[in-house]
Amino acid sequence: MMQQIYPQVQHPFQFELNKDMHIAAAHYIPHEDAGKCQKVHGHTYFVNITIAGDELDESGFLVNFASLKKLIHNRFDHSLLNEHTDLFSDKDSNYFPTTEGVARAIYEVIQKDLNTKENKPKCVQVFVRETPTSYVVFRPKNKEEQV
Numbered sequence: 001m002m003q004q005i006y007p008q009v010q011h012p013f014q015f016e017l018n019k020d021m022h023i024a025a026a027h028y029i030p031h032e033d034a035g036k037c038q039k040v041h042g043h044t045y046f047v048n049i050t051i052a053g054d055e056l057d058e059s060g061f062l063v064n065f066a067s068l069k070k071l072i073h074n075r076f077d078h079s080l081l082n083e084h085t086d087l088f089s090d091k092d093s094n095y096f097p098t099t100e101g102v103a104r105a106i107y108e109v110i111q112k113d114l115n116t117k118e119n120k121p122k123c124v125q126v127f128v129r130e131t132p133t134s135y136v137v138f139r140p141k142n143k144e145e146q147v
């Protein structure tokens with residue numbers, strides 16, 4: 001069963017959809033402050049993605065739920081996040097695969113794809129739960145802005 005916490009996000013759009021998914025992935029945080037998390041270990045991440053917009057596509061979708069899962073789950077599930085060097089870096093702390101970094105990376109992958117769509121949906125929130133007691137919410141500063 002999916003976790004049932006859904007932080008609300010303010011936006012000016014008429015439609016909002018949410019897609020939940022689980023991602024089983026490994027990572028390590030390459031900094032001494034991370035303690036035991038400097039060693040490779042795994043999580044089952046719970047992800048909730050919020051998309052908003054005013055226009056539907058030719059299918060009547062704001063965006064296809066299945067395409068969101070394909071973009072994120074297929075890319076990250078059963079992978080070592082640190083090996084996604086297009087999104088994460090072991091040298092720049094802004095791009096370590098922390099919960100914060102994972103939430104922002106998911107936003108960037110999704111919004112890049114949404115930017116190709118004629119109906120111009122926006123990713124307005126990404127929620128990532130890394131452990132039963134720890135989660136992060138990423139929201140782009142300007143929800144009308146494209147990445």
Ligand SMILES: Nc1nc2c(c(=O)[nH]1)N=C([C@H](O)[C@H](O)COP(=O)(O)OP(=O)(O)OP(=O)(O)O)CN2
Nearest residue numbers: 029034037043097098099100101130131132133134
């Ligand atoms: N701001 C952040 N702090 C920490 C992160 C992070 O990504 N962002 N990550 C970790 C660890 O990698 C770990 O995966 C999660 O830490 P924590 O919640 O402390 O894990 P526990 O399961 O041990 O939590 P308890 O509530 O104590 O059981 C550390 N910090």
Ligand SMILES: [Zn+2]
Nearest residue numbers: 027037041043
């Ligand atoms: Zn971890």
